[in-house]
Amino acid sequence: MNYHSIKKIIALSILGALSFFASAQKPNWQNLDLKADTTFGISTEKAYKELLKGKKSTPVLVAVLDGGVDLNHEDLKRIIWTNKKEVAGNGIDDDKNGYKDDLHGWNFLGGPTGSIEHETLELTRLVRRDNIRFAGLTAETVPAKDKADYDLFIQNRAKFEQDLVTARSNYAGVSGFKGALDPVIKKIGKENPTLKDVEDFQPQGERETRVKEALKDILKDMDFKTFYETQIVEGVKYYGDQINYNYNIDFDPRKIVGDDPNNSQERFYGNNDVKGPDASHGSHVAGIIAADRTNTLGIKGVADNVFIMGVRNTPNGDERDKDVANAIRYATDNGAKVINMSFGKSYSQDKSIVDEAVKYAVSKDVLLVQAAGNENKDIDVNANFPSRKYLNGEVASSYITVGASGFVDDETLKADFSNFGKTNVDVFAPGVNINSTTPENNYKLENGTSMAAPVVTGLAALIRSYYPKLTAVQVKEIILKSVVKVGHNITYLKDGAPVSVPFSELCVTGGIVNAYNALKLAATYK
Known part of the structure; x- marks a missing residue:
């Protein structure tokens, strides 16, 4: 996967984040x-x-x-x-x-x-190519001369499907955390709240309490604005791009080039x-x-x-x-x-x-x-x-x-x-x-x-x-x-x-x- 975007460094969890910043x-x-x-x-x-x-x-x-x-x-x-x-x-x-x-x-x-x-991943392109090549064939019916290629296709397809599930799960996790976080920040009333602002916040319910505890850990190491922009906003875009483009087997932008x-x-x-x-x-x-x-x-x-x-x-x-x-x-x-x-x-x-x-x-x-x-x-x-x-x-x-x-x-x-x-x-x-x-x-x-x-x-x-x-x-x-x-x-x-x-x-x-x-x-x- 390329380092332009797919390999950006984003380490996220639903209720916490680690950052290289x-x-x-x-x-x-x-x-x-x-x-x-x-x-x-x-x-x-x-x-x-x-x-x-x-x-x-x-x-x-x-x-x-x-x-x-x-x-x-x-x-x-x-x-x-x-x-x-x-x-x-x-x-x-x-x-x-x-x-x-x-x-x-x-x-x-x-x-x-x-x-x-945006482009697909090479793995996606390989699976798309071989879906056509091996359409209707099974391990029992594939010609002997193509058996090695077929086995690799099955392996690649399994990896592709697993990675797509992971991307969807990560997207749901980051989006879910954002959905819980945004109302808390609105209640705090500051665009870039400090650790003290978060500590002074009185949560209502378990959801807000968990967000507060996560923020207290995060803001010990970095300011909120940096965290939100580099981890939350970029995280939503990163995993969204994976789903919509990188692992989208129907997406093919190459017609733009015309080659x-x-x-x-x-x-x-x-x-x-x-x-x-x-x-x-x-x-x-x-x-x-x-x-x-x-x-x-x-x-x-x-x-x-x-x-x-x-x-x-x-x-x-x-x-x-x-x-x-x-x-x-x-x-x-x-x-x-x-x-x-x-x-x-x-x-x-x-x-x-x-x-x-x-x-x-x-x-x-x-x-x-x-x-x-x-x-x-x-x-x-x-x-x-x-x-x-x-x-x-x-x-x-x-x-x-x-x-x-x-x-x-x-x-x-x-x-x-x-x-x-x-x-x-x-x-x-x-x-x-x-x-x-x-x-x-x-x-x-x-x-x-x-x-x-x-x-x-x-x-x-x-x-x-x-x-x-x-x-x-x-x-x-x-x-x-x-x-x-x-x-x-x-x-x-x-x-x-x-x-x-x-x-x-x-x-x-x-x-x-x-x-x-x-x-x-x-x-x-x-």
Whole structure:
């Protein structure tokens, strides 16, 4: 499932809520230094101050493959890529790359009349496809040559039905809590009541009493407005979207694009609307990478001499392999040297087409950075796509997979939602309470490996900017070799119970990326 929306971090129960927004941390914490600032950032500011001051750099083009980027955001507009070979708005493919008026990137989810916002999950699409293929057949009547595919279909259908039931239950739970909560807040008479306001409230009946007790726990860690907006409002939308779109087997928006979704070889479709209908996630990612460090607005990105190319391939639902492959190829062909991929899913219909695109990018000296996912799963065991491992067993040489870490160097360092994998996740990077850019000149705290990946993408771009002769493979090697090793155990939930394991069991390097260390190491490469 993709990290654009389906994998948003929402942890809700009917009468209580846990939030990743609960703990306080320093602004710009992902760029701070553990020793100097007592928060486990990647020492970016230290690197600028001690290693990069007065040094020259060259611009690096970074592609953000995502749900869209707000080109006019106050903290992004200066660093948005412009295709100088294209004449704006003339309806002509001036640079003859197959994409008309691609001034700032491309939208593979668009067509003549608009753009896709919502999509189904890959699991839903697989079940829809195989419902037709195996209609009227049973385990006894299916041809022997199709038996393995049929068994997989039955397995997928059962998972789909189970997930849909869960989504409906969660929607009922969150909506039910909202229905009980709203009248209580109305009685309290304040839009953003404090803990004291709740404690002073005199409930009538068991329903109001239970709401009061839940709020008392919640407001110990966060203010009501943040809780209501990020947990209740987003929770209702999140589970509603699951039911109405993601697990809706009859929903198919692809006619908007006008392509043949089953033709993975098709390259030239879409439109030039890089922002799309919902650019929240992609804009947040872009800001983490390279938000303008020269102004006094908002936030500071990791890299200081980067241009951002927006490539829409990720809807509110699962991205299609065809769009992922074409987005990688587009970014590569148009000069991107680092590609950020803050998306992923558990199923893949056409992994081979993505593998081909990854191989193409690798052959052109591009570094790909992918988010590991937000299910607290071991992706050495649980499939996660795309992946750096090709179908033939070989591994992409310039590809980094990133888990999410928090800001406190203790047993909670692994973000509780973050996927992990001793062989399939390379490094961890800050991914909790990350403040970054969102559309219409706004800023927001977000959580996810979607936020951790662009921290690494920004670091990769920073290295390539100051040391432009280094190859993508060398940059990956530098990032992995220069991590801050974590020597203690972390605790996470496994099958509902806490387990304690060495951090070294979570990823290849056993550490958190570090800009200061990486740039010092890069200086030694010839």
